[in-house]
Amino acid sequence: MMHNSFLIRDRLLAANHSPMHRQRRNAHRWVYRDKGIHAASGEIELSEVWNVKGDLQVSGMKEAIEDFSEFLRIMEVDLSDDSEQTVEFLLASDGEEETLAFEISAEAGRILITATSIGGIWSSLVYLEKMMMQKKAPIVSAGIVCKQPRWNTQISQAPFGANFLVPDLSPEYLSDDAFRQLIHQGINAMTLYGDWLCYTRNESFPELNHADYDQNIATLRDAAQRAGKYGVKLYYVAVSPKLDSKHPVFQRSPQLRGSKIAGNMDKAQSIHCFCSSSEDSLALHEEVMENLFQEVPELGGLILIVGGESYYHCFMRPDLEGTAPGAKTDCPVCAGRKPEDVVNHLLKVTAEAVHRAQPQAAVMAWPYSAFRWSSDEAQLELVQTLPDEVDWLNTIDKDQWAKKDGYHKLIWDYSVDYTGPADNLLAQINILQDKNSRLFVKSETAIGLEAFHIPYFPSMQRIAEKWSHVRDTQPSGVLQAWMFFGMWGSRAEEIGWWMNWMPELDAANIVRMLAERDFGKHAEGMIAAWANMSESAGRYPFIPPYFSGPEFIGPAHPLLLRQRADELPEFIAELYFLQEMEETFSESIRMARHSVVHSQLFDLKGMMRLEAGTDYWEVALREFDKAAYYAGEAVKQYEAIAAAGVQEGVPGELFREEQVLSEFVYRTLVTTRNTYHFLHLKERIKAGEAAGQKELKKQMLAIARAELDNAKRAEPLYAEAPWLDLALRFEGLFPSSPMMLKKKIELLQEDLTFLEGELGLMGHVAEV
Template sequence: MITLTRDEQIAAVRRFIDAEHFRYRRHGDGAPKDGEIAVSQAWALVRETPGSPLMTCLEEDFRTFCARCLDLEFEGSGDSAPSIRWRSTNADPARRDFDRQDPANEAFTIDVGSEQVTIEAGHERGLLQATHYLERLMADRGAPRLARGRIERSPTFAPRLTNSIFIESDQDITDPDQLSDEYLGLMSHFGGNGVHLFTDLYEFCRNDVLPELNAPDFDERIDSLNRLCARANARGIDLYLCVILRVLAEDHEVFRAHPEVKGAASDVIVDLPVAQHCLCSGSDTVHRFCDQTLANLYSAAPDLAGMICLVGGEGFMHCFTRPEGDYEGGSSCPRCRDRDASTEVAALVNRAAAAVRGTGRHKSFYAWPYSAFVWSGSDDRAQAKWIEELSDDVSVMANFATGSHDVVNDDGVYLFDYNIKTIGSSTVFAEQRRRLQNRGRPIYAKVETNTTPLYFSMPYLPVHHRWHGRWRAMAAEPVAGFIGQWRFYGMNGSPPEEVQYHATWNPKDTAAEVLGRMARRDCGVDDDGAARLVEGWSAFSDAWDDLPYSAMLCGERAYYMRGPMYLGPAHPLIFDPQDDYGLSTRFRTLRGDAHEGLSEEDRELLAKTAPPRYIDQMLMAMPYGEARFLDLIGRCRARWGEGLGILREVLGSSSSERARMELDVCDMAGIHLTSVENTARFLVTRDRLWRDPLDRDGFRFSMEVLKKTVIDEIANARRALPMLHRDPRLAFNYCYGNPYDADMVQEKIAQCEHVLNTELPGFDRGMRFHLWMEFP
């Protein structure tokens, strides 16, 4: 089969995303049950609310949903017709300056009577969420049937930020192709009410403090941003800027004109011939620059909902963000080195928050101390001192599950980044939440809602019970709101995102209830089949307890995007580290985010020395050690296989496209786990050939293990090929680049066949001839 080109795959994923909300179809006989009403074409749709872009989109979307998914066209009219009615309990339901952190603004009621369904809310965002809820009731029911009674709902979390799949690593936030109208609608229907945009402040810079940094196309960019705001707002989605204040080359014109604003050299970007420096966060000139630039930006784009300020180990760069060089004190910047980092970063954040909220008190400002241990120190991993010095303008957002030991395996591993290995909060997050609660303030969380850094190329990781447990744990803290996607794999209407939806609007529903509804609706199974699928999904979640999770498994020396968990079925088995096996340059690429903020010249310079994305040694076993790593990954892969066996039993003969898609995602996740296990077993066995004393029998045994492992991995890789050809969502990542495709898997298979049929037999003959004088 022909492998899709990158552009063809992107186009296929776009088509999938744009149609995804309207994928539901009538199922079952649809006859009304006791206590149900039947909504028919004789019904009318009546809006008893002022007109607005959102209400227009709401009605158009509802009509399209009912027509495409339920074969229902509304033809009723007049006061006597049965009807679905939208009513506002507020005189100004479309006001734009409302508090996005207040759940009351999305609360709603639905009253289902014999001939009328009445939807009421104080704000039109509540009417929108009620309509989404109504659609989901009918989609799960498989027909336009509704149970009589009253439904009252208020969201568990507010806000709920997500992100697009279709964003570049260096994001152009004015690009309309990253968020189609249909995609914005999908996000809204699956519970998102905000999108965060990775924003280079210099691209939206207008000020007279440091005019050298002004953006020449400021007005054009603002116009584009305001148009995107209008489209998003009409679908109940707000825009938040995750503002990046990047480093600049030490000879940048702003440093030549204003030497006093040159801050610390940065350790974030290395291997460039010219040192990179931040603007000095201890400089009053820089403070005034930020004040003016942010105020101008948020005034020119008045419908922006707020700002996210990432002030830990990257993002909004300051003199304490991983400074480079030998120095004493807190920074290599001579002005900041003797200052207290927590106090200085708090002052920087407070100034920025005041500038943004000065353009509208309803706007939110989130300070996010991701990896802030680089400046708060190991004795204050929760940034307690920094939290105490924040003003009331600042809301704190923190990583929910980062920074604690993995207590399940108890191997001394700190769980980094957005793992789903742990379900509840980290000790760091819990301490941050406690300190904020003591001040009467909420905490917001950064999580991932469908995948993790281990699976950049998967639309979701099917550990559905773990995702459900995560939301329960967040509600229990309590977490007020969240960012649900960074830039790994954006929102795509996945099962974990449906779990997220119900955690927001039906928090009492159990995992079995939520997953059972999905199984019956999407896979066409009966109650017994649904129960078996839930059992299989539970086995996947249980398997994750045994995963030897670490940054080394995620990316070895690169910490992300390297090794068998990343390349999966395309990962070669390297017997001779000095041989590149003729593998194409696609196996040697820059880490997907390595060129953020760099010029084309600097990108080309770094690309020339790009390392392999595959590994040829066992650093990924750190800190477990080889034996423990092999034991854990073997158990994880075996338990995953048990769940996969149940899904194949229930879905293997199904004609449902959705059943096949779910089975493929679960199978592909297992293929990656198997590639990890086979790679580890191959490398450990290879290294034992010279690390441990071996007699002839021991040598023969080791060679047989190597051969069997290669055979197993060839079969594992071949299993992936049909899935890659039929589902464009797999092995796909827009932001950081695809890790592999079917052609790379074929290359890997050819490499493994060479190892199996040529390299290993030749090594076997040569060693036996020269060490033990055997022939042949």
């Protein structure tokens, strides 16, 4: 994955949405004090003057004290170092393994918080803050409260605007504020992503040594130590080398060369991974990973995707051209072995190396898209033979055929619709329980591939339902988001904290509690709007292709009545995820040009299952109609709340952000429905349908007019919410959304004039 930190930083600062800005706004974004609320019997109010203290020699204690003090000041509590009324954080070591558990002992004039790790200290202050936010007053319950989470590890992506790519993890691009924002959402771990050649220095194969090794290791160590002050650990998603067959290391040591990787843009080039059976290759993996955790023992662990990308082996993406039918790889050394044996041995070697340096580090195997090579579709044999040293990580939803209204939908990737748990995960859990192996569950907290052009889909009931299913799997940890948007600090992410720390609450309780806390007398209206958005999310008929089309581009996606000879440069992007098939550190993918426009329909037969004879696109369009309808109903509810006026004391910005986001989802769904309906009509015209070419063109004209109106109504949304601009999110790899929208409107106006003249309908409206 390529990266341009300077570009994203400058644009974020210009938009006033840098990581620091988002952090200052979001760390306590729902805090406001109701001065009419005072302590009742069995409660202690922090009135008069208090002192927050702790052992400043403990790494992270200073930051924790400053954070809680800031919160209390927002709650209008007077603070002084001389006060005898104290809130004290105490780090007590009892010889047990570090946990996030803590104890709060509260009595008049004294609140003592005890934990065995700095992570527990941060967990306790987040708990106190959330309890006070719920009460809308600086009040705590008297007596002793002991809390521990359902799972100890909650992993997420970096906050919006902060970098997650190795090796550029300096404070300029991954600030301390980023870690502070994570911990306030109950997230105590963060993913890093990138090539492990950045951290390679060895004697056996000096051709692989990285020139900036010392700097890269120092930057990683600094980031891990800074994160640790906030109780956050870094988990490395390691990407293995993919090298040209002529690379010096293969020329000198041909035994290292593994399978040829399929899909490279340059067909004349032959790119290979390292052989996953070669003893020299395995020794290299050992040396690199053991050294990494010796140099940076603060790392939380490794996340090794062994299915279709990242931690390469000879069965992952082999070029099978010319191999015998049924072959799983073109590597002559691995070809005679069972894939599960090869992959699990690679995992075992890696985990043993890591644990020699850092016994507590987690090494997780993630079979994302392992159906490409596994002996069974659910990877049950891989789980059965998983080494004891390795933990299992898998998704709550992926690879399920979900039953819908008259059809089945393939959940081929993360979904905003299907909440799980997938059948394959349930079968794997049974095996893991018999083996007494740890399970980590991957989910998407706030979005799905149906709608990942936004920070979160405001469908709180559906999001809470998915979190409930995650909790029901009884995981040791949760990976709650991949690196699509950036952790936003939304209620969608906060639900994860309540699910983890308050197991007595169910999904409906949590949704209602958040609505009442944030919107007071408008809670019922918000719950109703979220319910409509939840129904809307459930009506996406398929998960669309990556990073293109109306679902991703949103209202800026063009609707082209006429074929154009020019390329339309406003809609050209660099599809960085295709780097997966390119040589390590290659720049070629950045030079390629890819249109993000859907100009024709695609085959839905692999995405949906319908009864024979049913038109796939007619079913899909019916579902998009319903999705847009329910989102539109939610928008009306938000408008009614806005007209009634937000309750005094509730930040208007909080409500307005939710309102703008929901309208943007609605506008996107209208564009999506219009685009696919329009393309469907074009196909019917091309097929020479007997219904009448002119009547079909009239329908296309009506759709184009409606879409022009929809596009114009979307313009103010981009102006009010600059974080919706795709160019901000993807570091300049994607074009500017407002620029695309402007061009779309211009093209639509030109095309409408042309078609109206052709049909003799100037000024007339055709019925759809």
